[in-house]
Amino acid sequence: MSIESNLLKKERQNVTFSVEELTNVWDGGKEDTEIRRKVVKVFGDDPVLKSPPICTMTREERYTEATRKCVYIFRNMLQKNGIYPGSKEFEHFWNAMPIEYTLLIHMGAFIPCIMSFGSEEQVAKWLPLSANLNIICTYAQTELGHGSFLRGLETEATFDRETQEFVINCPKVSSMKWWPGDMGLNANHALVMANLIVGGKKYGMHPFMVQIRDLSTHMPLPGVTVGDIGSKMGFEAIDNGFLYMKNVRIPRENLLNKNSEVKPDGTYVKKASDRLMYGSMVNLRVNLPKSQAIDVLAKACTIAIRYSAVRRQGLLNPGGAEVAVLDYTLQQHKLIPQLATVYATKFAGEGIIKKHQAFLQNMAKGNISDLAEIHALSASFKASVSEQCTEGVEVCRRACGGHGYSQASGLPHLLSKVTPTCTYEGENTVLYLQTARYLVKCAKEKAADLPESILFLVQPIQNARGNITSLDNLALYFKNRAALCVQAASKKVNQMSNKGLAMHEAWDKSSVQLVHATKAYVIQYIFDAFASFVKEVKCSKSVKEILEDLCCLYGLHYINNCSGDFLKLGILTAHHCNIAEEAEIALLEKLRPNAVGIVDAFDFTDSSMESCLGAYDGNVYERLFDMAKLSPLNKEPVHQASYKYLRPYLLEGRDILEGAKSKL
Ligand SMILES: CC(C)(COP(=O)(O)OP(=O)(O)OC[C@H]1O[C@@H](n2cnc3c(N)ncnc32)[C@H](O)[C@@H]1OP(=O)(O)O)[C@@H](O)C(=O)NCCC(=O)NCCSC(=O)CCCC(=O)O
Numbered sequence: 327m328s329i330e331s332n333l334l335k336k337e338r339q340n341v342t343f344s345v346e347e348l349t350n351v352w353d354g355g356k357e358d359t360e361i362r363r364k365v366v367k368v369f370g371d372d373p374v375l376k377s378p379p380i381c382t383m384t385r386e387e388r389y390t391e392a393t394r395k396c397v398y399i400f401r402n403m404l405q406k407n408g409i410y411p412g413s414k415e416f417e418h419f420w421n422a423m424p425i426e427y428t429l430l431i432h433m434g435a436f437i438p439c440i441m442s443f444g445s446e447e448q449v450a451k452w453l454p455l456s457a458n459l460n461i462i463c464t465y466a467q468t469e470l471g472h473g474s475f476l477r478g479l480e481t482e483a484t485f486d487r488e489t490q491e492f493v494i495n496c497p498k499v500s501s502m503k504w505w506p507g508d509m510g511l512n513a514n515h516a517l518v519m520a521n522l523i524v525g526g527k528k529y530g531m532h533p534f535m536v537q538i539r540d541l542s543t544h545m546p547l548p549g550v551t552v553g554d555i556g557s558k559m560g561f562e563a564i565d566n567g568f569l570y571m572k573n574v575r576i577p578r579e580n581l582l583n584k585n586s587e588v589k590p591d592g593t594y595v596k597k598a599s600d601r602l603m604y605g606s607m608v609n610l611r612v613n614l615p616k617s618q619a620i621d622v623l624a625k626a627c628t629i630a631i632r633y634s635a636v637r638r639q640g641l642l643n644p645g646g647a648e649v650a651v652l653d654y655t656l657q658q659h660k661l662i663p664q665l666a667t668v669y670a671t672k673f674a675g676e677g678i679i680k681k682h683q684a685f686l687q688n689m690a691k692g693n694i695s696d697l698a699e700i701h702a703l704s705a706s707f708k709a710s711v712s713e714q715c716t717e718g719v720e721v722c723r724r725a726c727g728g729h730g731y732s733q734a735s736g737l738p739h740l741l742s743k744v745t746p747t748c749t750y751e752g753e754n755t756v757l758y759l760q761t762a763r764y765l766v767k768c769a770k771e772k773a774a775d776l777p778e779s780i781l782f783l784v785q786p787i788q789n790a791r792g793n794i795t796s797l798d799n800l801a802l803y804f805k806n807r808a809a810l811c812v813q814a815a816s817k818k819v820n821q822m823s824n825k826g827l828a829m830h831e832a833w834d835k836s837s838v839q840l841v842h843a844t845k846a847y848v849i850q851y852i853f854d855a856f857a858s859f860v861k862e863v864k865c866s867k868s869v870k871e872i873l874e875d876l877c878c879l880y881g882l883h884y885i886n887n888c889s890g891d892f893l894k895l896g897i898l899t900a901h902h903c904n905i906a907e908e909a910e911i912a913l914l915e916k917l918r919p920n921a922v923g924i925v926d927a928f929d930f931t932d933s934s935m936e937s938c939l940g941a942y943d944g945n946v947y948e949r950l951f952d953m954a955k956l957s958p959l960n961k962e963p964v965h966q967a968s969y970k971y972l973r974p975y976l977l978e979g980r981d982i983l984e985g986a987k988s989k990l
């Protein structure tokens with residue numbers, strides 16, 4: 327056994343709690359852990375799902391492998407192993423997916439959209455076809471010229487009463503659909519968001535089913551220009567595409583008409599609120615943070631913490647042995663707060679998923695009164711979590727020194743997977759501003775008219791009592807800060823507008839404070855939700871203590887990073903800030919011996935991380951060397967480029983050196 331493996335073994339011997347129990351808490355119960363492991367094993371054992379490591383493949387190979395495996399999973403594996411939508415197994419299968427997969431937009435965005443936009447008949451037609459991969463459909467909303475401002479989208483769907491068709495057109499280059507996943511190569515249909523025009527009148531954005539490729543040849547249909555947008559940062563295996571449509575005709579029935587319809591005579595009928603058009607985005611924003619950001623940070627923590635426990639560099643005691651870098655307080659200060667972020671955002675996110683499920687049940691009964699709250703919450707939560715996780719993954723990557731730059735560490739891949747979450751499904755600034763709009767409105771309301779999650783905004787500020795680092799007091803500081811920030815930002819908007827600025831100008835001039843206030847609001851939500859979870863969770867004392875420490879660390883780390891804000895608002899004094907700083911450092915020291923145990927509890931398989939630094943056995947150096955040997959550049963002992971370009975000069979060098987030798 328290598329020295330490094332031995333070091334990880336010793337770390338594990340020193341852990342003071344049951345790793346298995348923490349895994350159960352993480353998964354949501356013992357039964358969930360068992361089901362997840364069963365699904366992960368089925369996927370892990372299947373030889374068809376084996377591929378070369380992604381860092382040894384070209385983009386084209388990655389796309390091909392990801393598509394091959396995905397089709398196999400959706401057409402063969404799920405059914406064969408009884409993994410059906412609605413089952414517990416189905417909930418966990420995304421955890422077991424290979425490191426890269428395509429058809430994410432088809433499965434994860436189009437299918438939920440057809441369910442929310444389609445009538446019963448349309449769902450009955452399109453759902454089985456798409457679930458069986460008989461059609462592949464992308465979600466084509468963003469255009470080359472517009473992504474955030476949806477009223478600015480330019481693609482048009484004009485009703486032709488004569489033929490009972492819609493004619494789809496992208497009037498300008500900027501109107502072509504650009505970015506949608508699965509669109510470049512795989513899709514033969516697109517759910518196109520286009521401006522509906524009937525009898526010369528514009529009715530705004532509506533969803534249309536448009537066939538873009540021939541069903542037998544897969545060639546683009548007349549009027550359709552479609553392809554891959556090229557290499558980009560992250561999503562390397564996915565065929566994000568462009569789609570230009572000129573006079574593409576689709577039948578009238580292809581307007582997804584659950585919420586609005588065009589009758590044969592051209593009458594436009596609105597059946598539900600315009601807001602529901604945005605409903606699909608709420609759905610995606612609620613569900614995206616866990617799989618696309620929080621799990622990614624959890625993997626980065628696993629890699630960086632295991633590696634830091636075996637990487638020895640320098641001395642803590644002069645004359646003593648070299649220490650693992652995780653023993654440095656500064657390394658702990660980088661990494662352990664990231665673990666706290668993983669836990670805080672995961673458990674807060676579960677609360678939002680539950681709220682959203684309750685909203686969907688009410689919506690089915692025609693009640694959408696909670697839409698504004700769930701939109702505000704999901705928009706700011708997606709923005710905050712994507713930011714925290716992106717920053718966290720980069721911290722983990724840099725904490726691995728030179729090896730963190732190697733693709734073989736797995737960390738660059740994780741970073742390029744998480745960073746687009748700040749942009750897709752709504753650019754973060756735009757989302758914060760959406761929530762700010764809601765908060766400013768709420769700040770003017772009476773308590774009786776507000777949902778519970780927002781009541782603190784209008785309640786009197788309370789003072790903390792007792793131990794300033796207790797979870798209750800930390801929760802209070804975050805609430806007080808959020809309330810004061812939202813009030814200050816609202817006041818600024820009002821002052822600007824009272825000075826005579828138009829509302830949109832007043833809003834823009836206050837937008838720095840509005841976004842700041844929204845961040846304060848969502849952090850208080852996350853902290854409060856995590857603290858409530860920790861209080862209520864049923865588990866052993868030792869596991870509870872770990873969770874309490876992580877919760878406290880999450881709060882203290884955040885406060886210490888922006889203590890200026892708490893001081894400015896008069897929530898904390900300089901004395902409090904000093905106590906908070908020391909308390910954070912003490913917690914790092916306390917959590918340090920359990921750090922490897924805490925990441926082990928995430929229970930990631932080695933194959934789900936493809937990381938030479940983060941494998942369970944800690945054999946980092948052998949793995950790095952083995953991976954380097956697999957580099958396509960090492961296929962031949964001498965590369966053609968060396969022969970072609972360098973050889974003449976090298977031969978000159980040989981002659982000079984040999985000539986010099988013969989003269990000796
Ligand atoms: C809301 C808009 C569309 C701006 O539109 P607008 O008409 O100017 O909006 P406004 O006047 O500010 O607001 C009008 C009103 O609509 C409300 N609203 C806005 N969004 C939602 C929602 N999702 N649910 C429920 N309600 C919503 C707002 O709160 C406003 O309400 P109010 O008038 O204040 O009562 C914009 O902020 C937005 O959300 N842009 C983001 C676009 C986006 O998310 N694109 C995603 C493309 S798909 C993708 O990226 C796939 C990624 C790949 C993957 O998932 O893997």
Ligand SMILES: Cc1cc2nc3c(=O)[nH]c(=O)nc-3n(C[C@H](O)[C@H](O)[C@H](O)COP(=O)(O)OP(=O)(O)OC[C@H]3O[C@@H](n4cnc5c(N)ncnc54)[C@H](O)[C@@H]3O)c2cc1C
Nearest residue numbers: 466467468472473474505506507746749750751752753755
């Ligand atoms: C990997 C990836 C996958 C994607 N997949 C899909 C997909 O499957 N389907 C799809 O339809 N789209 C997809 N997209 C597109 C994505 O949804 C958009 O890029 C996103 O919504 C942001 O819009 P934008 O690009 O127009 O940014 P812009 O809005 O142009 O943003 C540029 C800058 O302007 C700022 N800004 C914009 N509006 C405001 C404002 N009102 N106030 C202040 N600042 C503002 C932003 O904060 C940002 O700093 C994907 C994108 C990526 C990166």
